[in-house]
Amino acid sequence: MLREKEEFKAAFIERLQALHGKSLEEASAQNKYAALGSLVRDYIGKRWVNTNKQYVAKGEKQVYYFSIEFLLGRLLDTYLRGMGVRDVWVEALAELGVDYAELEDQEHDAGLGNGGLGRLAACFLDSLAALELPGHGCGIRYKYGLFEQKIIDGDQVEHPDNWLKNGNIWEYRKIDKAVRVEFGGSFGAVLAVPYDIPILGFGNNTVNTLRLWSAEPTEGEMDFASFNQGNYLKAVEYKYSVEAISEILYPDDTHYEGRLLRLKQQYFLVSAGIQSILRTLRRKHGDIRLLPEKVAIHINDTHPALAVPELMRILMDEEGLGWDEAWQLTTGTISYTNHTIMPEALEKWPIDIFQSLLPRLWEIVHEINERFCHDLWHFYPGDWDRIAAMAITADGFVKMAHLAVAGSHSVNGVAKIHTEILKKDCMKLFYQYTPYKFNNKTNGITHRRWLMKANPGLASLITDTIGPSWMRHPTDLNRLQYFVADAPFQERLAAIKRDRKAALARFVKAKYELDLDPESIFDTQVKRIHVYKRQLLNALRIMELYNRLKENPRLDIVPRTFIFSGKAAPSYLLAKKVIKLVNALAAVINNDPAINGRMKVIFLENYGVTLAEMIIPASDVSEQISTASKEASGTGNMKFMMNGAVTVGTLDGANIEIRDAVGDDNIFIFGLKAEEVIEICANDQCNPRYLYQTDPRVRQVTEQLIDGSLPGGPDEFRPLYDYLVHGKGDFFELQDFAAYLDAQARVDARFRDRRAWAAMAAVNIARSGQFSSDHTVGEYAVGIWNIRPVPIGE
Numbered sequence: 001m002l003r004e005k006e007e008f009k010a011a012f013i014e015r016l017q018a019l020h021g022k023s024l025e026e027a028s029a030q031n032k033y034a035a036l037g038s039l040v041r042d043y044i045g046k047r048w049v050n051t052n053k054q055y056v057a058k059g060e061k062q063v064y065y066f067s068i069e070f071l072l073g074r075l076l077d078t079y080l081r082g083m084g085v086r087d088v089w090v091e092a093l094a095e096l097g098v099d100y101a102e103l104e105d106q107e108h109d110a111g112l113g114n115g116g117l118g119r120l121a122a123c124f125l126d127s128l129a130a131l132e133l134p135g136h137g138c139g140i141r142y143k144y145g146l147f148e149q150k151i152i153d154g155d156q157v158e159h160p161d162n163w164l165k166n167g168n169i170w171e172y173r174k175i176d177k178a179v180r181v182e183f184g185g186s187f188g189a190v191l192a193v194p195y196d197i198p199i200l201g202f203g204n205n206t207v208n209t210l211r212l213w214s215a216e217p218t219e220g221e222m223d224f225a226s227f228n229q230g231n232y233l234k235a236v237e238y239k240y241s242v243e244a245i246s247e248i249l250y251p252d253d254t255h256y257e258g259r260l261l262r263l264k265q266q267y268f269l270v271s272a273g274i275q276s277i278l279r280t281l282r283r284k285h286g287d288i289r290l291l292p293e294k295v296a297i298h299i300n301d302t303h304p305a306l307a308v309p310e311l312m313r314i315l316m317d318e319e320g321l322g323w324d325e326a327w328q329l330t331t332g333t334i335s336y337t338n339h340t341i342m343p344e345a346l347e348k349w350p351i352d353i354f355q356s357l358l359p360r361l362w363e364i365v366h367e368i369n370e371r372f373c374h375d376l377w378h379f380y381p382g383d384w385d386r387i388a389a390m391a392i393t394a395d396g397f398v399k400m401a402h403l404a405v406a407g408s409h410s411v412n413g414v415a416k417i418h419t420e421i422l423k424k425d426c427m428k429l430f431y432q433y434t435p436y437k438f439n440n441k442t443n444g445i446t447h448r449r450w451l452m453k454a455n456p457g458l459a460s461l462i463t464d465t466i467g468p469s470w471m472r473h474p475t476d477l478n479r480l481q482y483f484v485a486d487a488p489f490q491e492r493l494a495a496i497k498r499d500r501k502a503a504l505a506r507f508v509k510a511k512y513e514l515d516l517d518p519e520s521i522f523d524t525q526v527k528r529i530h531v532y533k534r535q536l537l538n539a540l541r542i543m544e545l546y547n548r549l550k551e552n553p554r555l556d557i558v559p560r561t562f563i564f565s566g567k568a569a570p571s572y573l574l575a576k577k578v579i580k581l582v583n584a585l586a587a588v589i590n591n592d593p594a595i596n597g598r599m600k601v602i603f604l605e606n607y608g609v610t611l612a613e614m615i616i617p618a619s620d621v622s623e624q625i626s627t628a629s630k631e632a633s634g635t636g637n638m639k640f641m642m643n644g645a646v647t648v649g650t651l652d653g654a655n656i657e658i659r660d661a662v663g664d665d666n667i668f669i670f671g672l673k674a675e676e677v678i679e680i681c682a683n684d685q686c687n688p689r690y691l692y693q694t695d696p697r698v699r700q701v702t703e704q705l706i707d708g709s710l711p712g713g714p715d716e717f718r719p720l721y722d723y724l725v726h727g728k729g730d731f732f733e734l735q736d737f738a739a740y741l742d743a744q745a746r747v748d749a750r751f752r753d754r755r756a757w758a759a760m761a762a763v764n765i766a767r768s769g770q771f772s773s774d775h776t777v778g779e780y781a782v783g784i785w786n787i788r789p790v791p792i793g794e
């Protein structure tokens with residue numbers, strides 16, 4: 001399949017002509033990208049059909065990963081690598097005078113997710129296919145992805161992400177597989193139309209499916225609504241109200257939104273997905289009772305938790321099963337991942353909204369609750385408090401996490417500490433009742449995107465050093481441990497890092513007209529902006545360092561470049577103030593001649609997968625400084641580690657497992673521990689004010705927020721001052737401040753020994769294999785889904 005350069009060139013030119021009626025010289029970059037995509041589709045088509053045929057023929061169990069978000073990023077390069085033709089095609093294109101990087105840039109980064117949760121789903125799909133596992137994604141084809149962020153005068157400004165404006169060459173609209181989704185009351189039915197995206201295995205013949213659903217009016221409904229009466233406007237209104245369901249991704253991942261449209265999205269996803277799964281099951285196996293043997297449905301957080309009552313509804317109302325059997329099949333099929341312990345993120349739907357939109361599902365949820373509480377009563381006779389605390393519907397709300405736990409056979413957290421907190425704290429009562437359901441599956445990232453694609457130079461060095469087996473077996477990266485102290489290896493590693501830093505510096509120069517010094521420490525915090533992630537703590541220590549340099553211009557520090565990127569939810573004012581603060585610090589520090597370039601601050605706008613692929617390989621230091629206990633796992637931390645950046649972090653989420661993997665000497669840990677945070681909060685003893693009174697550095701940096709030293713006047717950052725000094729203090733920025741400064745001093749000291757630093761970077765890379773999502777997905781496959789690889793022949 002076009003493995004020879006000349007063969008590829010001829011096909012490419014022919015395809016340009018066929019698709020666009022243009023010669024190579026006439027064709028635009030977008031035309032060439034489309035032609036390349038079309039050749040990829042040629043390759044995929046046969047293998048996709050073949051994969052599905054063999055899945056049917058072998059009758060093996062399939063897993064369906066339901067997620068309201070899939071943060072895919074660009075796919076072109078992933079496809080070419082999966083096909084094993086990337087290098088040949090890139091060279092052939094170059095010989096034709098076509099710059100592959102320019103074609104890559106034609107693809108709009110698919111941003112159908114907010115952050116870690118959506119990116120996890122994308123990494124899992126990649127690993128499922130690489131491991132030849134029969135697993136598919138089920139999501140929503142939002143017309144608009146996560147907003148595009150612009151920084152104007154230091155402020156975040158949101159623009160719509162019209163990612164489909166040039167079409168999407170990777171999707172296949174399958175109108176013949178559309179299903180009807182019925183809502184209650186006046187809303188009626190909508191048509192769910194699948195758009196399938198092929199998910200290619202790496203170096204195998206597997207092509208799995210990500211099925212994204214789009215909402216369209218049903219034809220009958222359109223006519224019925226109004227056309228018959230000639231009421232066109234009403235018909236059009238109806239059309240828009242239907243299409244609104246898959247119009248836009250909600251841009252907030254840490255607060256639940258009790259909005260009707262969000263509930264519609266959730267039901268739309270779940271109902272369409274389950275109907276389509278059951279249709280396939282009936283066709284393949286005939287007997288619906290085989291469901292848990294043949295199908296696993298996984299729900300990524302509680303957003304798809306309506307899968308529980310929806311599956312019950314179909315099994316009872318459409319398949320005619322009784323309650324008990326339907327319940328057994330449902331709980332045998334569904335498993336659930338919890339992603340957060342923060343109370344404001346736990347979904348609960350007001351019963352009146354739920355009931356009016358989904359009357360039949362409400363009846364079922366009500367019955368699930370009745371039976372659940374009845375069972376609890378047998379287990380804990382008379383313990384009303386416990387039963388009330390565990391009820392699925394209470395105080396006028398449906399509690400989605402309770403529904404998800406009751407309706408699944410497996411509940412997993414996403415890092416060891418997170419799972420422990422679930423068991424001991426947040427879900428203690430559920431754990432006591434059904435301990436066997438609870439298990440841990442630490443998150444992971446696909447090393448194919450985050451190492452091989454994002455950092456090809458590093459990938460080559462690794463292969464030169466230990467051979468290529470790590471690409472299939474990422475824990476083989478361990479073999480690098482023998483080269484950690486090897487001087488030539490260290491030098492090559494350092495040279496690759498410098499090269500990536502220089503590349504990022506060129507990008508920053510071109511876009512922001514700012515000079516970055518690749519010899520300085522690139523110290524990076526990129527992720528959603530949120531108080532619990534504590535970008536504010538990072539900003540405060542930058543202020544502190546700046547103060548020291550101003551007081552003593554001869555202070556001996558290693559020059560540092562502070563890199564930030566990330567989006568704030570549009571309604572999250574405090575987070576937006578933090579963005580403004582970082583930009584204000586950049587304006588002051590970057591333009592202060594007294595600093596002489598020893599500190600630089602840059603906020604890169606519009607964080608997303610593609611930008612992350614450039615920033616992470618260019619970083620020396622990875623800031624993972626969430627308040628201990630608040631970050632369930634984190635996956636950014638793993639991407640940095642895999643690229644040889646050293647973590648400055650709290651003992652939170654997967655940072656703990658990273659520490660265990662690399663050892664205390666190869667990470668900079670600081671700050672309060674999770675038990676301490678939980679204990680202090682439980683006793684309501686945060687009291688940040690005493691620090692303001694006792695630590696002069698704390699006092700100085702907080703005062704500087706309101707004394708007019710920053711651009712924008714004394715009131716611009718008063719909300720941050722009030723938050724730090726007068727707030728509840730339950731994110732512990734001030735308590736952790738001194739320890740954080742100390743950790744940064746250790747970084748400064750260690751970076752001066754460039755060999756020691758390279759060795760630390762090497763240990764981090766060597767130990768990162770366990771954080772490949774191949775490992776994670778392998779554990780889900782065995783421990784939760786009970787699925788096996790299905791190798792696909794040619």
Ligand SMILES: *Cc1c(COP(=O)(O)O)cnc(C)c1O
Pocket residue numbers: 114115116119526527528607608609612633634635636637639
């Ligand atoms: C990995 C990733 C995240 C998650 O980062 P955390 O540091 O774990 O919060 C968010 N956004 C993008 C674009 C990512 O690639």
